[in-house]
Amino acid sequence: MSDPMAEIRASFFIECEELLESLQDGLQMMDDGDTDSETINVVFRAVHSIKGGAGAFGLDDLVRFAHRFETAMDEVRTGRFVPDAEAIRLFFACADILGDLVRAARDEETVSEDITGPALEKIDVLVGLEEEEEEELDFTPATLSFDLDIGGDLGGLPNLPDLPDLSTFPTASETEDEITEFSPVGGAKGFQVIFKPEDSLYASGNEPLYLFRALRDLGDISVVCKCSALPDLDHLNPDTGYLSWVVTVHTEEAELSVREVFEFVDGLCLLEISPLSGRAPAALPDLPPAISAPATPPKPEQAAPTPLVPSPPIIPDIEMPNAPAAPVVKSAPIASVSDDAEDEFSLSSPNATSGSTKTTGTPTQPRATVRVDLERIDRLVNLVGELVINQAMLSQSVAEAGLPPNSPVSTGLEEFLQLTRDIQESVMMIRAQPIKSLFQRMGRIVRESSASVGKEVRLHTDGENTEVDKTVIERLADPLTHMIRNAVDHGLESPETRLAAGKPREGHVTLTAQHRSGRIVIEVADDGAGINRERVKEKAIEKGLIPADAQLSESDIDNLLFLPGFSTASAISNLSGRGVGMDVVRSSIQSLGGRINITSQEGKGTTFSISLPLTLAVLDGMVVRVADETLVVPLNAILETLTLTDGDLKALGPETHVVQIRGGFVPLLDLGAELGYRSPLDSYVGGIVLLIGQEDGNRAALAVDAIEDQRQVVIKGLEGSYGRVPGIAAATILGDGQIALILDPMDLVSQASGRTKIRQPQHSLVG
Amino acid sequence: MSLEVLAVDDSRTMRDMLNLALSSAGFTAHLAEDGVHGLEVLEDIEPDVIITDINMPRMDGFGFIDAVRSEEKWSRIPILVLTTESADELKAKARAAGATGWIVKPFDPAKLVKALQMVAG
CATH class of the missing domain: 2.40.50.180 (CheA-289, Domain 4)
Known part of the structure; x- marks a missing residue:
């Protein structure tokens, strides 16, 4: 298998694209006035998940930006900040930058702080957040390494008995609370841990035994269980923890390492950690039982596994040494201590049942998808192409053989034909993907280009789920970008002109995709001034593209825009003016087997319509x-x-x-x-x-x-x-x-x- | 000791990582995309321990823990919460919801394994 982390990394970037898509969708919905909390949550989650993954790969720039963006979105989520149109515009800009950062991280490039910095500052000001202190960024990315074979290591460790064999321990007569047979090594390094769980520790699913095992990883331990608080069976409440322990850990590790073991139970127990000294250990203090004898009879079905230790009614303290040859290793759950006691206590031991009914089938996986190398799909597409040719040849041979139409060969061939067609369609569907990703990229083009020419433009999209061949989508990006910029730059009027013409200030660009008679039709429509045909014609004559006396229909004039070297903007704008003209757009569309058309209505707007074949094969x-x-x-x-x-x-x-x-x-x-x-x-x-x-x-x-x-x-x-x-x-x-x-x-x-x-x-x- | 672990996270990347970390440690990983899916998976398997993200669509981590704890047969399964925040508030919230412990993302696989051993052996 190739490097699994590299695979996850690649998959992470694919997931990022999906998350960026939902981010855009969510912001769009917010922009359209959706204030539903789930919509805001979707936006928050997208940023949050990108941050989470980025952290795992040590992508610091991405983490830093996502973190601040996430903090702002959290303000929105919790209702502390209600975004207006300007705020949402800023969020869009941040989403775009986040996308840049993701792609930069993927391609191992960097995005200049000149881009990320100002956006972050704006967002902090807008949401009313103080610039964050460095220390608040305690989200320290840790680059992961999976080299260590943890499983193997564990296998090498000696088995700790789940519970000592009670038969080897003192009986009821010796019921001292204090530990007497504890013999510390003089000057030994280590700690004495006094541990008394509260009931809530068990309720949260914690289990003292596992904590002791974790302690054992630090060094040799000896465990003494203090059972004297345990009442007799009649008075035992299974929900109550009666036991407490003194654990001696012989370790070179610092106290912090010991404390870390108890991280999850901090606050759910009485915990005292003291360094071992040469002198005799302190006696276990008299710990009060958490709850005195119960007034109600016990409910075995809710029993906590640990506090239950079987009769005799008075239990001795137990020392559990850490020797590999420790007595009686039992794989059974900790509550069932001896075979004799098992019947009595099996009810209270959920692990006992879980152990036997475990399903050992294949692990459950989320919705099944496979990532396939595009080359393999293309090979399949080519093979299907060959199959279609082969089938055509076979049909021809059969036709030439003059077999009757109801002969088995002819009917078989008919089925073969149908199957070939089905296979071809299915294979092409593998390559098809919704055009949505492409449309979303156009959202950014509209935002950026409208900002740079000082126009107010809103993009509408329709038919985003129309599926188009992947190659077509990729190769449409450039022409479509150019067309969108054209629409914003040349198609739409300035806000003042629009107002004067009785139109709303904000211009609209509509991007639609649909299947129409076996082709994909994509339209880019604006509600601008329409093509100024007089001006177009003049320009074409001026440039010698048409004779001065040419008689052209309206549509002929519109099509002049596609002639090489045609540009109507008197001043070349920095958006769509230079270099690429509509002639290049047309030839890119044509190279995809597509066609492009213009329709325009003066004062109402212009529509470019691209028609593409469904498949290229x-x-x-x-x-x-x-x-x-x-x-x-x-x-x-x-x-x-x-x-x-x-x-x-x-x-x-x-x-x-x-x-x-x-x-x-x-x-x-x-x-x-x-x-x-x-x-x-x-x-x-x-x-x-x-x-x-x-x-x-x-x-x-x-x-x-x-x-x-x-x-x-x-x-x-x-x-x-x-x-x-x-x-x-x-x-x-x-x-x-x-x-x-x-x-x-x-x-x-x-x-x-x-x-x-x-x-x-x-x-x-x-x- | 080989554990059977149910990991619930809406991020595919995080699921992939958990899967890798868990299987590298010799554990069996079962994966679910959100709380609802997690409960479905629980109907088929009985994990030794559950790891869950908090912020997820359909049913978030708190809702999921709540649902697991209120089902008698699952009420004792240790649950670790995966979180990017180490804020005490969040720990308190996770604990109040019935979680056994927590893992701060991005997690170190060795620490993940250690945390799992702390709650499930």
Whole structure:
């Protein structure tokens, strides 16, 4: 096994991320006006648990910050401080810093005190806490080491008898209270401990025997039990402690070590510790019994285990020497001293029953989860991909063999197909995780960017539990960050402008995720001023991106934002202005097989909509033939397929046709011509078209020669070898071993529409 | 002596650490995520000693100890409280709730084992 502490450490950082998530959630709820104590508790607990774990790993910076943050949250929890909006903003900032500290600790980096210091000072001032004295930080982190084999050590120790064999001890005639046969070693180092438990000691679950054993770890001991306070059985109250002990410990250790043994029972007993001297030991003082003889009969079922010592009614004091060869080692519970007495006293000994009914199965574990190396999952995903290809090949062979559809092979294959699909879905689910973590990071982006440009912005999120492939989530972080900053920086107006426009001071950015027709759609919407299209167009002409006389629809203008080198902000702001433009955002989305769209309404706001495939590995496709080439069109892009009749087609020019579908017109694209396989046909009557739908509602008809099949295909990326090919998303291997290209129909349509636009602006294909 | 220990803590890291410390010492560790879960686990096993965190969701440590102590068959099981505070107030509170002793986090595994031996042999 690899280093268990390293594993726990890694797991701790994963847990921290979860705790930071609940921290954010809780603060968000508090920000939304939730004052429920459990909400505040969740926040407190998150900080508290991070501190606890950090302490165990000696992460001092993290502990220090978490401790102060926790103290502030404790003020809130106990109601001594009621946070207002400003306080909650500060808590958010502290949560962000706490996250930074966690990640810095994980990556073995440090976070500057310039960041942590001011936040802590603010929080102390706000909550009304004095800056803490160093000494109050008695939470000293102790780095743990598990090298010592404690179990082995214990095994080497001699067994201490649970109780001495009474038969070897004096009988009833010798009932002296005082200890007489105690022979101290002259000048010996050590302590004499006088110990008289109160009843509460037993009630709290403490057990003198174990304390003596702990004392024995310090050195040789001898124990004398003083039993004279024990009444006869008729008067014995099992809830009362009648016994007291004098323990002599021969040890080099300091008194503190002895005292530590009694830490848990401090206040629950009479305890006197005195150093051993050369002179004779003090006689055991006459300790009064805690309770005199009971008025009520004993209740055996509530009996304390220790005070019960069986008859004879008068018990001698017992010396329990610490010799390995001590008489009679009994593994039975301490109350049952001898076999004769066992029957009488078994009731009062809970350990007696617990010992025999113990379940020795596997230890109970919390909800079962396994952490798996991502590489292993990816290998599984690849294998499932191969399985899908294999299954396709098998299907093809079976089809070619001409077996009847009800043959066992065909029905078996049908089941195989279903199973393959189930396996593929299950495997993809392993990789999927809620998009929540990504959305939460955006909360911080909004807070920081709004603060830096002096705007008041509130982030709303919806659909946080939508599950998305892990890789997609990771690769969405940068584009999404940029879009959020854009929304805050360019999308939303300043508070003054908003007020003048009759809007609330506070701007809103809404982040939503949802599944829509087999894809994930993520929207970033602001309620700002909307795109100033005049300004965008001017800028594009100024930069030579479009001709001065270009006729563009509103959506065409909006899409200019995605052109490389476009920036509308006259002064480059330190937020979103420099370097990365929306063109980079678009290409990152496209590299994920996704698309991005803008819709904007003047005065109302702008919405960016990203549409992504559910998985990056397999897709449902329609296999089509065009000019003797086999191509795959993603099924989720196809709205319907139709055969064209003469009446459906309208020619707008020599090479431009539209298809009339239920009263609307949709531009026709010849797939063969678009991909350069052939020249445009003279007539498309009788041809087959695939109706393609885009997220923005625009449609196009793709003319193909034949539809061959509909099946799952495994995506094999082309970008590694060929870079991005316009109109082509990827490639796949078909059942017959042939390679087919997978189309990106939307890209194809935009490419075509771009060309058409410049040539024939009056017939905008997507307008 | 091998002990069977029930450790209740809502922090996975802390559970992992307790598990490691306890199993390194040759003890059998049973783990639970909070008080409610702890009581469920107690239905199946009879530990020699219980270790519990205080601040937990659903049922906190005080509620858990209370529930354990009020159940006759569990009333004598030694219970150690895990806490980051060594404040006397907290000790008093833990004791009032019926705890046998306490362990201050972050714990030293050797001290944890010693504390367990002090209350459960």
